[in-house]
Amino acid sequence: MTGRSSTSLRADARRNIDALLQAALAVFSDQGIDAPMRTIANRAGVGVGTLYRHFPQRSDLIKAIIRREVEALVEAANDLVEQHEPGAALATWLSLVVDLVATKRGLGPALHSGDAAYQSLPDYVFGALIHPLHMLLASAAAANIIRSDVDAGDLLNAVLRVATPASEGDVAQAKRMVALLVNGLYHRPNAALPS
Amino acid sequence: MTGRSSTSLRADARRNIDALLQAALAVFSDQGIDAPMRTIANRAGVGVGTLYRHFPQRSDLIKAIIRREVEALVEAANDLVEQHEPGAALATWLSLVVDLVATKRGLGPALHSGDAAYQSLPDYVFGALIHPLHMLLASAAAANIIRSDVDAGDLLNAVLRVATPASEGDVAQAKRMVALLVNGLYHRPNAALPS
DNA sequence: CAACAAACGGAATCGTGTTCCACTTTATAT
DNA sequence: ATATAAAGTGGAACACGATTCCGTTTGTTG
Structure with missing residues (x-):
């Protein structure tokens, strides 16, 4: 699934997941739950591809x-x-x-x-x-x-x-x-x- | 507003409004309320411009x-x-x-x-x-x-x-x-x- | 039957979701 | 240390639907 803080996850991946969750929390409560995915990715300092990799939906x-x-x-x-x-x-x-x-x-x-x-x-x-x-x-x-x-x-x-x-x-x-x-x-x- | 069946409305306009409402009813109950506007316009035999003219939202x-x-x-x-x-x-x-x-x-x-x-x-x-x-x-x-x-x-x-x-x-x-x-x-x- | 306004249609524009893959980073073996 | 494989990254490219804009058509009025 996602957000697994447990097994075999590269260090940068875990860092990005954290950044994405933090960014998503901020953006969601700021712009609502339909905020553009790009916005979240940008805020996390990450490409959209990375966002979709960790959170397909x-x-x-x-x-x-x-x-x-x-x-x-x-x-x-x-x-x-x-x-x-x-x-x-x-x-x-x-x-x-x-x-x-x-x-x-x-x-x-x-x-x-x-x-x-x-x-x-x-x-x-x-x-x-x-x-x-x-x-x-x-x-x-x-x-x-x-x-x-x-x-x-x-x-x-x-x-x-x-x-x-x-x-x-x-x-x-x-x-x-x-x-x-x-x-x-x-x-x-x-x-x-x-x- | 919309759908006014009363005053000063060209005959073709009234006809199109009827067609649009009928088409929208069919399409909505068929595809759900988020169905593409184009679909409704097509089904009514009308351009999207006409749809937007009568129903801006x-x-x-x-x-x-x-x-x-x-x-x-x-x-x-x-x-x-x-x-x-x-x-x-x-x-x-x-x-x-x-x-x-x-x-x-x-x-x-x-x-x-x-x-x-x-x-x-x-x-x-x-x-x-x-x-x-x-x-x-x-x-x-x-x-x-x-x-x-x-x-x-x-x-x-x-x-x-x-x-x-x-x-x-x-x-x-x-x-x-x-x-x-x-x-x-x-x-x-x-x-x-x-x- | 003009002449004008109202209404029409659909190409063009725009914003967003989603995919794809060449490139980079990390982990591991030697 | 360094090489190599695997995992992960970024963002351009594509897909799709909303919405606008304006040249063309149609209905209406006198």
């Missing part, structure tokens, strides 16, 4: 940037169930998810663009976060705090979508909406939508 | 296509409050909103792309739908069926986002998630998300 670059944070989120789930009651653990963790998506400018749209170029991104994020969420949901359901008929995939999807702030950086709105979703998790004779 | 084309349906949605709200109890009216109307967004392939992503080229689209859809929703919410809140502290803008935003189906045409998931949102509207000592 734009989503690989984004993925490399957020991987650390997604992994942190996965671990956070374990800490939360141990240290809080199930309902609070779930709510808190979802709040962290919102922070991640809402904070990285353009990440939200990229996750749901439907564009083939980004396909591996949602797959990665979704795949990484679905297990912790499933665990948190099961835990809360087992404690009879919430309904047990909510699919983790559905919920994760909804949260990831809702988390994308409407106007630049309106994280508060995103949180209110996720709170509404969470509120909907509680027991109630649920009226399904008419079709 | 891609979003103008999309807007013209969905305008009819959005307007229908606005009217439907009035019928629903008259013919159903407030809770059902709200739920049913939201279901119609989901149908609109989920059905038009690519409309969802376009609404939330954050791309400046599409900015006028969300503005238009949001602006048109916010009033009916506000009315429906107020009506249900007045009947003490739901909480009265939910902002219509928040909810509309959330519904529009959630309505975008994850996988091609998975309207069912979208409806389940909107149902969860609706469920969250009911009275309850609501626990806000931690920040």
Whole structure:
């Protein structure tokens, strides 16, 4: 894949990868996630060829940037169930998810663009976060705090979508909406939508 | 603006506008909302210049296509409050909103792309739908069926986002998630998300 | 049926993504 | 040290779609 800090990588290659990631982070948050590849390569003091060698797809670059944070989120789930009651653990963790998506400018749209170029991104994020969420949901359901008929995939999807702030950086709105979703998790004779 | 069927428009111009709209509808649902402009112009038997003359931005084309349906949605709200109890009216109307967004392939992503080229689209859809929703919410809140502290803008935003189906045409998931949102509207000592 | 304005078409321009390969740098063996 | 192979680099070249521009055509009006 990419960004491997482990095996057999020439010194200059590793240096360039670092420079590219740093440049990409800066350019993305400056110009948005669709910034020209050339711009990133230039900023890193590297040719486009080098950029494409290490990150064949734009989503690989984004993925490399957020991987650390997604992994942190996965671990956070374990800490939360141990240290809080199930309902609070779930709510808190979802709040962290919102922070991640809402904070990285353009990440939200990229996750749901439907564009083939980004396909591996949602797959990665979704795949990484679905297990912790499933665990948190099961835990809360087992404690009879919430309904047990909510699919983790559905919920994760909804949260990831809702988390994308409407106007630049309106994280508060995103949180209110996720709170509404969470509120909907509680027991109630649920009226399904008419079709 | 565009698509004016009213004043002082040469006969060939009106004919071409019709042809373009029909072609765009076909091409969009066939190739997605990012289909090349040339393709649409060709299909309409018209030069690209003509396409750009009538629809300077891609979003103008999309807007013209969905305008009819959005307007229908606005009217439907009035019928629903008259013919159903407030809770059902709200739920049913939201279901119609989901149908609109989920059905038009690519409309969802376009609404939330954050791309400046599409900015006028969300503005238009949001602006048109916010009033009916506000009315429906107020009506249900007045009947003490739901909480009265939910902002219509928040909810509309959330519904529009959630309505975008994850996988091609998975309207069912979208409806389940909107149902969860609706469920969250009911009275309850609501626990806000931690920040 | 002029004469004029409106509308048309498509070649030309521009910006960006992506590929390709001759050249350079690094690692390794002797 | 030095030679050699392998890995990595840079950027010109190409592909493709958006958008503009303007000479030509068509509809309208009196």
